[in-house]
Amino acid sequence: MPIPSYTGNILEMLPPTRLACARGRSTWLHPFAWRGLPLLFAAVCALMPGWASAQVLPSHPITFLGGRLTVSGDGAVSFSTSDHDTYFNYGGYQHDTLRLTRLGVAATLRMGPRVTAVAEVRAEGETTGGAWRGYPVSLFLRVRPLRASSLAVAAGIVQPVFGAFMQRRYGTGNLLIGYPLAYQYTTAVRADAIPATADEVLQNHARGWEPYYSIGAGYGVAGLPLVNATGWSPGFTVSAQRSNISAAVAVTQGGLAAPGSVGWNGGWEGTGRVELRPVVGLVVGLSGARGSFVDGRLSSTVATAVANRDPRETAFGVDVEYSWGYWLLRMETIVSRRTYPAFRPPYLSDALTAVAIDGEVRYTIRPGLYAAARIGHLSFGTIDGSAGPASWDADVTRIETGLGYSLIRNVLVKAVYQYDRRDSTFRPSVSLGAAQLVVRF
């Protein structure tokens, strides 16, 4: 009787379970025929020493204290060909989204029927080397004050309530490896350094990875994305759910593009989101945000501006998800509008607007294997410079397609191809290949 090799769930490997065949034949179900990648094994061992020693990944939530404390986590290792000359995927120095190694652990402690403490911490660094950084994604206390209501109030370091992708940006939630442009692509504006004229903005056209401005910080750092996907902000949220509608409002110190974690923003921002589920499988989300985003240390300088002395960030988002059978479709649009103070002619009196559109699709080809694709476009409005109206940054298009294969239920391997194009003669396009290993528990 041939011994079947292991390709499925790791739980099958143990213990030695023998399901007898008729007529005296036997089938061993757990041969250690699986020859996993050493890297995978190392990742599993690093993340889950207790279970790794037993060669088992847990298949149910890890709970303590009679189920009141739930712990989960994930890790991801990403590799890619070089984007170092074009910076399409860079969110900062040595922060290439396609080349990150990330670890995250989350814990939820139910302190009572209506009080829950939530903590999620993450660490990340470039897979190929460089400094690591750790940060809290969430650290808050959630209280449900009313006995007959779903109303919940959370205070502390809170999750952003804007947009759909924020809820699935880590681990297996992201179908591909890259991020939608709105959540990652660095535009040519900053919060800690601001332009004195409209021409200064236009001089930094298509230079979002390191724009320079004459007011504020003199050193070069990456510009702001429309929404920062890895930051956190102190503040509070109020949420409620009724039937097929849920809503959340957050007030945070720090905003969408420049969250409080960046450390240069002292302003407050309000964000809100409403989610509708009219039929099973369809989710429609509406998001909005408004607040200050310029570094608080520049407030005295901003007060001397001839116009726009109260710079503001305003954003709206619409997202739709529909799934049925083996298909999953998602679409998200974000419109962003920022005003900057005007100091000298040619005055930056126009708002800096941007529109991001992303659509993605997933199809499950066979058990454990899916194909996914995402296409996104980020376009920018025009401002009046000394040479006439011009787009304040270069439009960007991103196409990413790839496969995801689950080695076992908790371990996913992704391989993608990404093409980026910038409407600029300066470093206009790049084709990239990337792979990622994701382990979760």
Added chain:
Amino acid sequence: MQPLLRAACAAASLVTLTTLAAAAPAPPAGALRGRVDVLHPLKVSHTVQGRSDERAVTETRRQSVVYFDDVPADPNPPSPMRSRMHQTNETFVPHMLAVTAGSTVDFPNDDRTYHNVFSLSKTKQFDLGRYAAGRSKSVTFDRPGIVRVFCDIHSHMNAFILVFDHRFFALTDQEGRYRIDQIPPGTYQVTAWYEGIALQSQRVTIPAGGTADLDFRLRQ
């Protein structure tokens, strides 16, 4: 007696003896019963969002499967079964099924949300896709083995389906009791299996027409 006649008589005697032997009644079948004690049963919890609160639902899993390792010759091959594994309150109900090879299991969705039942097990790989409340899809398990079942949307949902190509197995009840009937008498190795984390095998003799008792104590 002529040689030809002697040969004919011998042949006739052989046929008569063979026929008599074949017509002899088989020894009466026996039964096996007992109890499986799981010393530290799994307690699995997940949080359920209530209208105004959160509560942890804790489920203690006590059921195990008892099966024969070396199986007697069975004149009655196992017939396929039809079983159900519901998706109710984001839980597979029952958590464990034991069926014969060739059996079909229905997976009705009793919840108001999508579920996506799948398995990556070597024994049977399947993905039923997303389907809504009130709908059901089915899978036929044609090979013996262990099948781990999950939901792609709700990561805390999981279940076991054990597929046998014989009929000498039983799922214990919540108290750990089991019973297997219609076993040809003989000595066999019997195994108790629990959640893929505990296992114990023992030898037992099934008396003709009688019932043997066999208890297990499983420790993780």
